[in-house]
Every structure is written in C-alpha cells, then in structure tokens.
Amino acid sequence: MSDRHAHPRTALVTGASTGIGAEYARQLAERGYSLVLVARSADRLAALADDLADRYGVGVRPLPADLTRDADLSAVEERLRATGDAADAPIDLLVNNAGRGHGGEFATQPTETVDSTLALNIRALTRLARAVLPVQIGRAERLRGSGRPRPIGVINVASVAGLLPSSPGGAVYAASKAYVLSFTDTLAVETAGHGVRVSAVLPGYVRTDMTRYVQEMGLPDIAFVPKERVVADSLRGWAAGRVRVVPGLQYRAASALLHALPSGLFNAVARRVSP
Numbered sequence: 001m002s003d004r005h006a007h008p009r010t011a012l013v014t015g016a017s018t019g020i021g022a023e024y025a026r027q028l029a030e031r032g033y034s035l036v037l038v039a040r041s042a043d044r045l046a047a048l049a050d051d052l053a054d055r056y057g058v059g060v061r062p063l064p065a066d067l068t069r070d071a072d073l074s075a076v077e078e079r080l081r082a083t084g085d086a087a088d089a090p091i092d093l094l095v096n097n098a099g100r101g102h103g104g105e106f107a108t109q110p111t112e113t114v115d116s117t118l119a120l121n122i123r124a125l126t127r128l129a130r131a132v133l134p135v136q137i138g139r140a141e142r143l144r145g146s147g148r149p150r151p152i153g154v155i156n157v158a159s160v161a162g163l164l165p166s167s168p169g170g171a172v173y174a175a176s177k178a179y180v181l182s183f184t185d186t187l188a189v190e191t192a193g194h195g196v197r198v199s200a201v202l203p204g205y206v207r208t209d210m211t212r213y214v215q216e217m218g219l220p221d222i223a224f225v226p227k228e229r230v231v232a233d234s235l236r237g238w239a240a241g242r243v244r245v246v247p248g249l250q251y252r253a254a255s256a257l258l259h260a261l262p263s264g265l266f267n268a269v270a271r272r273v274s275p
Helices: 019-030 042-056 070-080 111-143 171-192 209-215 227-239 249-260 263-273
Strands: 010-014 034-039 060-064 093-096 153-157 197-201
Touching: 010 019, 010 070, 010 111, 019 034, 019 042, 019 093, 019 227, 034 042, 042 060, 060 070, 070 111, 093 111, 111 153, 111 171, 153 171, 153 227, 171 197, 197 227
Parallel strands: 010 034, 010 093, 034 060, 093 153, 153 197
Antiparallel strands: none
8 A cells, every 4th residue: 555545644743732733723623633732731722632533533632741741742843753654654745833922121031931932943943843844755655756746844833033134022933933944944855856845934913822912902903814714825835935924815915025125124123112
C-alpha cells in the first residue's frame, strides 16, 4: 500500500487549547485530518479532543506539554519524528502556533518573562521544525510521481509585528516574530526542491486571550481579523505554496505600506507616540 493511502492526513498543532490554535484544530478536523494537539492545559485539550472527535469523526490525541521545558519539548519532538513504521502516523502538517505575547518596556521586563518568550517563540518553534522536516522531506521525495500527492510541510505563526522597524513596548515579541519570518523564508527555499511547503502566517490583531489587553483599549472592530479568517487564509495559502500569508485586507495594505515607508520615519513616529 502506498504512503499516500496508508494513513489519514495527520496534523500536529501547538498552542491548541484556545484561540487561533483551537481554530486550526477545528478547521483541520473539518478537512479530515487526524490530530495531535499540544498545549499546557491537559483539561482543555481533553475537552477539545472529545468535541472534535465526536463532531468530525477523526482521531484526536491530546499531548499536554509545556514547550519551554526540555522534557516536554523532547516528547513532542519524538512524536514529530515518527515515520509511520510503528503505531504513530507521520505528521503531514506541523502548525507551530504556540507563542507568548507579553510586552512592556524591555528594561523593566522580568528576565524570566524574556527567557520564557524566547524559549517558546524561537527555541521551541525551531526545534519542532527541525524534528519534523527530515521525515517530511523523505516522504515527499518518495511520493513524487504518485499522481497528485497531498501537501506536506509546516506553518509557522508569526505576526505583522515582525515587519515593524521598531516596536516600543513589544521589543522581544516583535523581534521573535521577525526571527520566525526570516527562518520561514529560508526553510521555504531549502525545502521547495523536495516538495515540502513551509509558510508563515502574519496575523494582525485577533480577539484571543493573548490580545485581551488590546481589546480593553477599545480599538475599533476594523483593527481585528476573525481567527476563522486567519486560519482559513493560512491553510489555503500553505496548500498553494505561498511562503507568507497576511490575513485581512487592512493588514495586507499595512504590510505593503511598511515595505514602502522609510524605517527612520516609522521610528520617529513611534518615538512620538510611545509613552
């Protein structure tokens, strides 16, 4: 039996218990993917897994893990390295969604918060991609010539903040997302010849627990993109081989403006409006 038909499509989603991660899980289940869901909250994961399995009839495995802890990160890496020779099916799609968005002026941020943000937004994302890509490259090359093979690869959740020349109040977060963009761009080049697709999605503001402080500022509705749109756009873009996906017309326009705007001018404005 060919690899293409030996198992259902399988996706692993990090940060899957709430927000954008839970929406990835829902839309992938709707598309027929079996799921491995990773997050710190075992109770939330179990409830989500039961709901998706009942609603869509797909296999869902909760894998509770704190990706800032070495032992937990290693356990998820081990799952990503599965080749399908044993019980665990190989991962067709890794969604690197887990991340931290805590901000504040850098000089006053607790060192522990800085370390945790870097560990989750950069170290864990990088390690998980490194674990899965060798398996995906091998599978994609074996599937060549087998008709129209299903897409295989990685979606890294970045942010429009990663495009900003400066981000007062969010230095570590924005810099970590700039890393994700550069990292993804290079991976996409390196893996394209093997038939593996790697994409970054750049959301703007989305109504999730991570942006609660922004929502309380009373920003207009136009500043927010629904999480359903973020996920649907990124899945379509990834399947089509797009390297960067910016959901929402307002943020596509903003990203184009950022490319055209001199960084010095942007930084001057940022200095004026920052507290």
